[in-house]
Amino acid sequence: MNEMVTLREEQSEKVLQTVINEKTPAIMSYSSRGKWHVAKVVIVDLTDGNLKIDSLHSNKKQYPINIQVDQPVGISFKHNYGKFVFDTIVKNLEPSFGQSTECNSGGTIVLACPETIKVVERRSYYRVEVPESLKVKVLLWHRSAKYDSISDTNSRQEQNCEYCQGKLMDISAGGAQIFAPLKNEKSESEPNDSTITNVEDLNFKKGQFIGLRFTPMPYETPITLSAQIRNVLPTEDGKGLSIGLQIVGLEASPEGHQVLSRLIGVVGKYYKLNQNGAKQTKDEKVANLV
Numbered sequence: 388m389n390e391m392v393t394l395r396e397e398q399s400e401k402v403l404q405t406v407i408n409e410k411t412p413a414i415m416s417y418s419s420r421g422k423w424h425v426a427k428v429v430i431v432d433l434t435d436g437n438l439k440i441d442s443l444h445s446n447k448k449q450y451p452i453n454i455q456v457d458q459p460v461g462i463s464f465k466h467n468y469g470k471f472v473f474d475t476i477v478k479n480l481e482p483s484f485g486q487s488t489e490c491n492s493g494g495t496i497v498l499a500c501p502e503t504i505k506v507v508e509r510r511s512y513y514r515v516e517v518p519e520s521l522k523v524k525v526l527l528w529h530r531s532a533k534y535d536s537i538s539d540t541n542s543r544q545e546q547n548c549e550y551c552q553g554k555l556m557d558i559s560a561g562g563a564q565i566f567a568p569l570k571n572e573k574s575e576s577e578p579n580d581s582t583i584t585n586v587e588d589l590n591f592k593k594g595q596f597i598g599l600r601f602t603p604m605p606y607e608t609p610i611t612l613s614a615q616i617r618n619v620l621p622t623e624d625g626k627g628l629s630i631g632l633q634i635v636g637l638e639a640s641p642e643g644h645q646v647l648s649r650l651i652g653v654v655g656k657y658y659k660l661n662q663n664g665a666k667q668t669k670d671e672k673v674a675n676l677v
Contacts, residue, residue, distance in 0.1 A: 391505045391648050394471075399504040402471060403433050406464060412443060413464035416639050419453045422530060423596050423613045423636045426452050428462075431495070437478060438498040452496070456480065460498065461638025469508050470560075472638040472647070473501035505644060511560040511651045518660040523555040525565050525601040527630070529589065530613060551586045553630070555601055558657070560650045561634055563614070565599070568627040586628055591619055596635070603653040610649060612637075 394402065406413070407430050415428045432439040440462075442452050454460065456477050463472045479497035517523050528550035553567035567586035591597065593616050600611045614632035622629055634650070637643035 390651060391507055391644065394504045394506060399501070400433070402466060402504065403430065403438070403500075406430055406466060407433060411464050411466060413440070413462055414638075415440065415452070416461040416463075416636050417452075417454050417458065418636070418639070423615070424453075425615065425633075425635055428496075430462075430464075433500065436500045438475070438500055439481075440496050440498060441494075442496075454480075454496070459639055461636065461640070461643065462498075462501075463638045465509070469506040470512060471504055471506050472644070473504045474639050474641065474643070475499045475501045507560060507647070507651060511654050514557045514559045514562070514564070515654050515657045516557045516661060517555050518657055518664060520660065520664070521604070523601055523603065525553045525555050525599055526550050527553055527565065527567065527586070527589070527591070528598050530596050530598050549582050549584045549589065551584055551589055553586070556629075558650070559654055560647060562617070563599070563632045563634065565630040565632065566622065566627050567630055586630075591616055591628075591630060593618055597632075599632070603649075604656065610646060610653075612646065 405411075410429055413428050413430060415426050417424055417426075427443040428440040429443055430438055430440050454477055456479060458477045459474060460477060461472065461474050463470060465471075475498045477496060478499050480494060481497060482494040528548050551567055553565040556564040556566050558564075569587055570585055595616045597614055597616060598611065599614055600609050602609045612634050613636045614634050617631040617633050618629075619631075620629045621627075637647040637650075
């Protein structure tokens with residue numbers, strides 16, 4: 388159920404050709420000037436070990452794709468029963484008709500055909516609430532260009548930046564919902580860290596890319612991610628903000644795939660804990676009626 392499956396070579400080629408024929412939209416994630424970006428693209432050709440993709444500009448306000456030859460990128464798309472992901476590199480930049488060869492011109496991008504394609508069941512991308520028995524704290528901070536690698540597991544102190552604390556409310560392999568109180572109240576067990584600040588001071592806004600770090604289970608090592616803010620809304624009681632996040636960059640490297648695999652496992656664990664908790668509550672209600 389909760390695992391990534393690697394396709395065989397002949398399966399990969401068949402899936403790519405089907406996606407090309409059906410003009411299935413895809414998402415390309417890449418790092419530019421120290422920050423993660425995502426762009427809507429469509430795969431248009433598979434020839435001689437090369438993939439060609441064109442950007443899908445949904446509106447004139449969309450930023451141009453600013454990438455370079457030999458740059459690593461990640462591609463993901465939904466097809467049939469799952470979400471397919473792979474990492475590769477940019478081999479060439481070709482202009483569309485009437486365009487220059489500048490990397491941000493919006494022309495055709497030539498990618499190396501991926502060595503492997505991995506597929507994740509769609510259910511891993513459904514949001515799962517954090518079990519009531521767990522209190523999962525989250526650290527949030529603005530991304531630093533110096534530490535923007537998804538494989539970087541250094542602590543936020545090494546980034547020497549301000550951060551705020553929040554609580555993980557739900558999560559999937561593709562996103563998360565965080566509750567951040569307007570005023571942080573540190574417990575006695577927490578260090579006297581001057582970099583802790585209130586969420587309002589960090590001024591998070593829709594569209595920004597931020598970093599987050601959390602420990603899924605008490606006995607596990609932390610997970611560090613990059614994410615784009617999808618929405619920032621005040622809670623009904625007015626005591627905090629609800630921050631919706633889209634996780635980015637995991638498709639663009641083997642290290643990112645490992646993190647994605649961990650997230651899939653976290654979603655599975657939380658789902659089972661919630662199911663067991665619901666069953667236990669039901670059994671208790673039945674027992675009380677007897």
